[in-house]
Structures are given as C-alpha cells and as structure tokens.
Amino acid sequence: MPRDTVTPEYHALLARHDAMRLRRQMLAPDRSPAARTARELEPTYDGAADQRVIVQSLELxxxxxxxxxxxxxALFGHWPYLRSLFPESMDFQKRHLVQIFRYLIDRxxxxxxxxxxxxxxxxDHRKLGVRPAHYQAFEAALCEALRGTAGAQWNDAMEEAWLRMLRFAVAAMNRGAEEALREPPSWHATVTRHELRGPGLAVLRVSPHEPYSYRAGQFAAVASPLLPQAWRQYSIACAPRKDGELEFHVRQAGPGGVSEALVARTGVGDTLRLGPAxxxxxxxxAPTRDVLLVAxxxxxxxxxxxxxxxAAHRSGFRMVHLFLGARHAVERYDAAAVxxxxxxxxxxxxxHVATGEQTLAEAVARHGDWTRHLAFVSGPPAxxxxxxxxxxxLGLPAEHIRHDPLPGMPALTGRRAEALEGADI
Known part of the structure; x- marks a missing residue:
C-alpha cells in the first residue's frame, strides 16, 4: 500500500490485535513487570556466548x-506496505539502527x-503501529542482509547467534508493548503558546487532550503533522502542573527536520502528537544530598x-547549585525564569557560564567539592x-551522576542533537 494511504481496515486490524492482547493481559495472573528479570523471562539465553560469536562475525x-x-x-522490497511506518527520509533512521545494533552487541x-x-x-513503539508480525519481516530482512554482506564465509552458527540476539530484544519490546496497553499509544496535544526566544529557538506550551503522566526530568517524543512518522525527543521543561500543560524548549538543528517544523512552522492552535514519557x-x-544541576x-x-x-517538595537537602551554560549572555533565552x-x-x-570562554566541565571542577552531591547533567551529548x-x-560516585543515556544507547532514552533522536526499528 502507498506510504501515505494506510487503509482504515489496516488500523481496524491493529485495534483488534490490541484488544485481544489486552484481554489476555487482564486475564493473566497479576504480577508486577518490575519484579521480573531477563533471567526469569529468558532463563536459557546465554548472551555472552552469542556476543563472542557476533563480534567474530563482524569481520565478515x-x-x-x-x-x-x-x-x-530487503524489508521494503518484500513488504512495501511497511514503508508507511517510517518517515519520508530514511537517512537518520539508518544511522539510528546502527546505534541500536552497536548497543546490543556491546551489552x-x-x-x-x-x-x-x-x-x-x-x-514507545506503540505510537508507530508496530506489531509482532512486523518484527518477523524485520528478522527475515536481517538474515538476507547478513548473507548478502558477509558472503560465502557466512555460516549457520553466526546467523543463529544474530537471530537469538534479535529475538531476545524483540521479546522485550513485545512485553513492553503489552504491558502498556492500558495507556494510549500516543497523545494528541494542542499548542497553546509558541514563543520565539532567539534565532532558531522556540518555547512551546502544549495541552494534551488526555491525561499525560510524567515525572520532572523526563522527556517525550514529539511529532508534527508536517512530517508524518518522524519523531524527536525533547525534555519536558516543567514539573507536572494542575492544568496539565507541558512546556518544551526546541532549538532548530537544521533545515527540514522536526525541530525546524516545531520552531518555524508551528503556531498556537496546531496539534502535535506525544509519545509516552x-x-x-x-x-x-526525598533526596538526602545537596543537588548539583549542570545544564x-x-x-x-x-x-x-x-x-x-x-521547590514543591523540598526535603532532606540544604542547597542546590545550578551551573547554566550559554556561549554568550545574549543566548540566555529563559533568563527571566531563571x-x-x-x-x-x-x-x-x-x-552562569559563558561556554565560549570555558567549558561547563572546567567551571564545575573549579568551583568546589561535589563528592557529596546528587548531580543532574543535561544538554548536548558532548x-x-x-x-x-x-x-x-573528581570522586563523585557514578550512581550519583544522573543524565539521559549518551549516543550508543537506544533513542528512547536519547535527547538533544537531532541526529541522535527519536528513530525506530
């Protein structure tokens, strides 16, 4: 089917699949997913053994x-209707999938x-309409690509290791989709405020049409109707509010992407889509340590x-230090709020740190002893x-340094540079 004309029958089929899975989930014994580990779910899987085989096969x-x-x-050649699940430009999509495979192989x-x-x-993939049958097609395409790339030295043991790795990851994704059936796959939200705060930078307020659950410090994938199936992840710039509105700060990363659509071609009254937080x-x-924020x-x-x-739930800490970086003072786009x-x-x-003169890392290191603090770091990955x-x-334990995963982790948890955000398998 053409990528811009997914039929109502297709969506009806997906809805029936969700309904059947929800029924199975409701009838199943109640057990918290958080209590289950990968060893319980896949007790016979030896990831380390497959890792050794896959690393060796990378030479081919x-x-x-x-x-x-x-x-x-191979995927679009054999199953052309799946093209409708992906954005028009596949360049970023391909780069992102490379990162996912690197993450899998490394860990x-x-x-x-x-x-x-x-x-x-x-x-998170529920917002795209991805279903188990799609992963089966993906697996077949991967096998074809591996054989075509590796050539005559490729063997069954290598292929089986790659397939076990993929199936392990896909099984986890299917569980995540089933465990989230009680929430919408995505939320529609109306833009209630759109302010340009400088060249290529906008602050947006949006009002979700349904209750949207999140915690301070989390982020959400955002899609514009101007670029169907293209999602980018942005931090939510406010703690949960009584009116339910969310705030996003968007810097345009380049022409033609989601950030450009949100900054330059979105206005009050437009409707966006949000993925889960x-x-x-x-x-x-109840944080018991003083807090260090580096942004x-x-x-x-x-x-x-x-x-x-x-500010709303202060308990346990005495002080918060905020190091706020901008290349120049004129680029402090939210100075009034600060x-x-x-x-x-x-x-x-x-x-305030003028990052055109010194790095944030240098400024933080020179300022004091942070070994007893709880640190949160945010901004461009570098x-x-x-x-x-x-x-x-400087001696601050890793478990007390919190930030979103850096490049090489799945984009579900990535943020900032558009080249490192929001694509899907």
Missing part, C-alpha cells in the same frame, strides 16, 4: 552502515540491562522541571559526557 560484515542499508532495501553479556532498555523501547534522570522521593543550552529545560519539583526562581528559592545558587566524566574523576 563490511560495515554496519552497509548492513542496515541492505536490511531496509549482550548484560541481558537484564538489554531487556529493560528494550522493554521501554517497545512501549521516558527517562530516569529523575529525583528520589547547557536547552539542557535548561529538564533542570527547570527539577527545580520546580524541588532570575525568578533564584529570587524565590533561598537555597538556590545560580552560576557537554553532558564531558561534565559526567569530570565529576566522576
């Missing part, structure tokens, strides 16, 4: 980029971590949400990685 695969290009050629010896990540990814860079119920550019968005949450919070919250100290690395080198 010219490059993961070539493998993924062949995979999509296959840690199946619990892989299962948790892909369970969340499966929950994701991310674990959130506050403990670069639009990384201010999750920091702002965390500050609002701390000043208002600093004036209202006596326990907040704000340190800045986040540099700050997290410096804090760890």
């Amino acid at each position: 695969v010219a490059s993961l980029d070539d493998l993924i290009a062949r995979l999509y050629d 296959l010896h840690r199946p619990d971590e892989v299962a948790a990540q892909f369970t969340r990814l499966g929950r 994701s991310g674990t860079a959130t506050l403990d119920a 670069d550019d639009t990384g201010w968005a999750p920091a702002k949400a965390l500050l609002e949450e701390l 000043a208002a919070l600093a004036q209202r919250l006596p326990w907040l100290r704000v340190i 800045a986040v990685g540099a700050v997290a690395t410096r804090l760890a080198a």
Whole structure:
C-alpha cells in the first residue's frame, strides 16, 4: 500500500490485535513487570556466548552502515506496505539502527540491562503501529542482509547467534508493548503558546487532550503533522502542573527536520502528537544530598522541571547549585525564569557560564567539592559526557551522576542533537 494511504481496515486490524492482547493481559495472573528479570523471562539465553560469536562475525560484515542499508532495501522490497511506518527520509533512521545494533552487541553479556532498555523501547513503539508480525519481516530482512554482506564465509552458527540476539530484544519490546496497553499509544496535544526566544529557538506550551503522566526530568517524543512518522525527543521543561500543560524548549538543528517544523512552522492552535514519557534522570522521593544541576543550552529545560519539583517538595537537602551554560549572555533565552526562581528559592545558587570562554566541565571542577552531591547533567551529548566524566574523576560516585543515556544507547532514552533522536526499528 502507498506510504501515505494506510487503509482504515489496516488500523481496524491493529485495534483488534490490541484488544485481544489486552484481554489476555487482564486475564493473566497479576504480577508486577518490575519484579521480573531477563533471567526469569529468558532463563536459557546465554548472551555472552552469542556476543563472542557476533563480534567474530563482524569481520565478515563490511560495515554496519552497509548492513542496515541492505536490511531496509530487503524489508521494503518484500513488504512495501511497511514503508508507511517510517518517515519520508530514511537517512537518520539508518544511522539510528546502527546505534541500536552497536548497543546490543556491546551489552549482550548484560541481558537484564538489554531487556529493560528494550522493554521501554517497545512501549514507545506503540505510537508507530508496530506489531509482532512486523518484527518477523524485520528478522527475515536481517538474515538476507547478513548473507548478502558477509558472503560465502557466512555460516549457520553466526546467523543463529544474530537471530537469538534479535529475538531476545524483540521479546522485550513485545512485553513492553503489552504491558502498556492500558495507556494510549500516543497523545494528541494542542499548542497553546509558541514563543520565539532567539534565532532558531522556540518555547512551546502544549495541552494534551488526555491525561499525560510524567515525572520532572523526563522527556517525550514529539511529532508534527508536517512530517508524518518522524519523531524527536525533547525534555519536558516543567514539573507536572494542575492544568496539565507541558512546556518544551526546541532549538532548530537544521533545515527540514522536526525541530525546524516545531520552531518555524508551528503556531498556537496546531496539534502535535506525544509519545509516552521516558527517562530516569529523575529525583528520589526525598533526596538526602545537596543537588548539583549542570545544564547547557536547552539542557535548561529538564533542570527547570527539577527545580520546580524541588521547590514543591523540598526535603532532606540544604542547597542546590545550578551551573547554566550559554556561549554568550545574549543566548540566555529563559533568563527571566531563571532570575525568578533564584529570587524565590533561598537555597538556590545560580552560576552562569559563558561556554565560549570555558567549558561547563572546567567551571564545575573549579568551583568546589561535589563528592557529596546528587548531580543532574543535561544538554548536548558532548557537554553532558564531558561534565559526567569530570565529576566522576573528581570522586563523585557514578550512581550519583544522573543524565539521559549518551549516543550508543537506544533513542528512547536519547535527547538533544537531532541526529541522535527519536528513530525506530
């Protein structure tokens, strides 16, 4: 079927599949998914053994980029109707899938971590209309691509290792989708405010049409009707509000993408789509340590949400230090909100950093001893990685440094640079 004319019958079929799965879930014994580990769900799977075989087989695969290009050629060649599930441009999509395979191969010896990540990814994929039958087609396309890329030296043992890896990840994604059947696959939201705060930067307020659950510090995938099936992830820049509205800070990453559509071609009254909230860079119920917030550019968005949450439920900590980075003072696009919070919250100290003169990591390192703090780092991946690395080198334990996963992790938990956001298998 053409990619822009998915039939009502197709959507009706997907709805029936959801209804049957929901019925099975409601009739099944009640057991919290959080209590189940990958070992319980896949007790015989030896990820480390498959990892060794797959790593050795990579010598036969010219490059993961070539493998993924062949995979999509096979997928759309045999099942052209699946093209409708993907955005018009496949360039970012292919780069993202390379990252997912790298993540799988690198961490296959840690199946619990892989299962948790892909369970969340499966929950998020519901917004695309992805179903188990689609993964079967994906598996067949992968086999064809592996054989075509590796050539005559490819063997059954290598293929079986790749398939077990894929099936392990897909099983987790299917569980995530089934466990989320009580919530919508996506939410429609009306834009209630759209403010340009500088060249290529906008602050949006949106009102979801249905209740939307999230925690301060999380992010959501956002889609514009101008670019069907193209999603990008943005931090929610406010703690949960009584009126239910959400705030997003969007910097345009380039021409023609979702960020450009949101910044330059979206206005009040337009309707966007939201995926479920994701991310674990959130506050403990009652933080007992002083808090360090380090935010670069639009990384201010999750920091702002965390500050609002701390102001509403302050307990246990004495001080919060906020290092806020911008290349120049004129680029402090939300200066009024920062000043208002600093004036209202006596326990907040704000340190502005001109990142055109020094890096955030350097500024944080020079300012004091953070080894007893709970740190949250947000912003472009390069800045986040540099700050997290410096804090760890200064003696702050890794479990007390919180940020969204950096490139190489599934995009469900990625954020910031458009080239590192929101694509799907």
